[in-house]
Amino acid sequence: MSSTREKAQLMSASEMDRTLVRLAHEVLEKSSDHKSLAFIGIRRRGVPMAQRLAAKIESLENIAVPVGVLDINLYRDDLSTVGPKPVVSGTQIDFPIQGKDVILMDDVLYTGRTIRAALDALFELGRPARVQLLVLIDRGHRELPIEAQYVGRKIPTSSREIIEVKFREIDEVEKVLLVERID
Numbered sequence: 001m002s003s004t005r006e007k008a009q010l011m012s013a014s015e016m017d018r019t020l021v022r023l024a025h026e027v028l029e030k031s032s033d034h035k036s037l038a039f040i041g042i043r044r045r046g047v048p049m050a051q052r053l054a055a056k057i058e059s060l061e062n063i064a065v066p067v068g069v070l071d072i073n074l075y076r077d078d079l080s081t082v083g084p085k086p087v088v089s090g091t092q093i094d095f096p097i098q099g100k101d102v103i104l105m106d107d108v109l110y111t112g113r114t115i116r117a118a119l120d121a122l123f124e125l126g127r128p129a130r131v132q133l134l135v136l137i138d139r140g141h142r143e144l145p146i147e148a149q150y151v152g153r154k155i156p157t158s159s160r161e162i163i164e165v166k167f168r169e170i171d172e173v174e175k176v177l178l179v180e181r182i183d
Helices: 013-030 046-061 113-123
Strands: 003-011 037-042 067-070 101-109 130-138 150-154 161-166 175-182
Touching: 003 013, 003 161, 013 046, 013 130, 013 150, 013 175, 037 046, 037 113, 046 067, 046 101, 046 130, 067 113, 101 113, 101 161, 113 130, 130 161
Parallel strands: 037 067, 037 101, 101 130, 130 150
Antiparallel strands: 003 175, 161 175
């Protein structure tokens, strides 16, 4: 079993917040119909991003963007390697996605497989007018033709490196780290 060591802190809490403010402005600029917007966070760390961006947009423009939570565990293509019984925390989307301009959110975009699973899960719930992707970090190494329309930061990594995003709501600390696998 390999462990990891921290190589660098890539973002502090204040840098993360500034990035989310910029992303909120980008979403507002690129969305023609703010009333059809809906944010869906991929469980775990996509959820606090979606909630925070919705709050920022509400404070900037007084627009309430509905926020949903998408659990993709049953849609993963590596389900058999995750464990004998995947933990399903449940999808919580309390609004119809039919015809919505959905912005799917996750913390890190890597191979694209998580997003593929999220799209499968999302389309079982209805047919949005459009689906876009927003990520805090794009680290490259795509295995599927998936691209984010909104990116906080692009950080090229080696295959031995891992990006760890920490949110107060989940990790009780706020930062983005670059760590490296050590065997």
